[in-house]
Amino acid sequence: MSSKEKPTLGGTRIKTRKRNIAAPLDPAAFADAVVQIYVDNAGDLELVAKSIESSDLNFSRYGDTFFEVVFTGGRTQPGTIKPDEGDRHTYSVLDCEPKREAILPSVLYIQKILRRRPFLIKNLENVMRRFLQSLELFEQNERKKLAIFTALTFSQKLSGLPPETVFQSLLKDNLVAKGLVLSFITEFFREYLVDNSLDDLISLLKKGKVEDNLLDIFPSAKRTIEAFSEHFTKEGLVALVQYNEKKVFDVKLKEMKSALMTLISEETEISEVIETVKQRTKDANLPEIEVVRLLWDTIMDAVQWSGKNQQQNANSALRQVKTWAELLNTFCTNGKLELELMYKVQVQCYEDAKLMKLFPEIVRSLYDQDVLAEDTILLWFSKGANPKGRSEKS
The missing domain is CATH 1.25.40 (Serine Threonine Protein Phosphatase 5, Tetratricopeptide repeat)
Structure with a gap:
């Protein structure tokens, strides 16, 4: 018999891995x-x-x-x-x-x-x-x-x-x-x-x-x-009805502005742009005053600005006004709409540093292009209701 005895496990509990036994679903x-x-x-x-x-x-x-x-x-x-x-x-x-x-x-x-x-x-x-x-x-x-x-x-x-x-x-x-x-x-x-x-x-x-x-x-x-x-x-x-109508209205305006922006950026013939705006206005049943506001915003958004060069920015803005004056003229069909356009120009010139001192020149250009009538300008000068930028009178 060998002198070396084999090790034993006597008195030792052998641990076995527990099984994950799931209780039956009931x-x-x-x-x-x-x-x-x-x-x-x-x-x-x-x-x-x-x-x-x-x-x-x-x-x-x-x-x-x-x-x-x-x-x-x-x-x-x-x-x-x-x-x-x-x-x-x-x-x-x-x-x-x-x-x-x-x-x-x-x-x-x-x-x-x-x-x-x-x-x-x-x-x-x-x-x-x-x-x-x-x-x-x-x-x-x-x-x-x-x-x-x-x-x-x-x-x-x-x-x-x-x-x-x-x-x-x-x-x-x-x-x-x-x-x-x-x-x-x-x-x-x-x-x-x-x-x-x-x-x-x-x-x-x-x-x-x-x-x-x-x-x-x-x-x-x-x-x-x-x-x-x-x-x-x-x-x-x-x-809820009023909210939804406004939402739908805003979507129509957004779609029209996007389409107009594309036409302007592609330098589309102005006659084609006018017809497109007329058709979209009719299809979406947009109020004339909203169309005038949208036209001005889109025309200005399409200006190619030149950083901090104020003179170049002024020239670009005035050139854009002159280029698209016929479009504005087509939809500014009465004194009320002309006055609304003046307010839009006034507020933007007041709020946008690039246009701060350009209001008189823009109004003069719109007058020269027959977009604004003399009576409208005089009415704005004497009774204009919007206080923003009133000091910049033409």
Whole structure:
């Protein structure tokens, strides 16, 4: 026998790697437990919240199921809004009256839960997205409740819910075509504006990436500015109509200015430029006074400035005025429009250092080119209403 004995492991515990054995998923048992909490507290959401907070339920695993119970009173079948087997309660969002005072407690309750378990916001997103994409499966009254709930969610600034989740989920072709999205959004707007300003709503729509395409909530056959104005005026949301009309108007002006800038930079024949402006003015139904303002701004924006050389800048500006005087003359068709042009020139010369001392020369050039009449200049001199740059009289 060898004198060297082999080492032994006697008395030593051999450590083995633990396996990650996952507990079986049991959303039904979880849902029943949450339902029982509602029942035990007779739907008192203050007490329900306290019981939820002190429970050892696995919310990290069954977050979606939890919100199904909150909204519908029990568990829903996977991928649907249909009730699944199991216990149910009658204190859910969809069981209450379609009024803000009835739904607000549920919003505040969820807010309280999320403060203690912020990771659940993702589950709330999942469930809301699924429900909003299934609007056609709800009754009209239930859709109204969801709209009120959603509006109150943002009014109460329920932590972390992205507006994009809500608005982008709604823009499904089949829902839009049936008018369900328009009905939902209208109720949402009306409810949200109870506690918030129009600016707050616009900011929310921007975050939701729908502010620039509000017409997309209308069925394709009614997707017009006129239909938008008619619908929301009828629903009492006149401020929204006015905002949208101004936005559309600003877009038309921007498009026209871009097209005009291109024509000027390409030194297009002035007759062609005039016809283009006339046609765009007619198509967009732009007021004459806005066209005159736009023409002046575009003409000046197209000037090739020469850095800090004041004399060269002055020469460039005056040359530009002379070149496009016929364009201005075509659209300055009366004294009121001529006076508006003078105000535009006056304010720009007052605010732009490159043109600070050029106002008299520009006015004189416009007079020589028959853009401004003598009576208009005299009226401006004696009664001009705009104080900016008044000291620079011609």
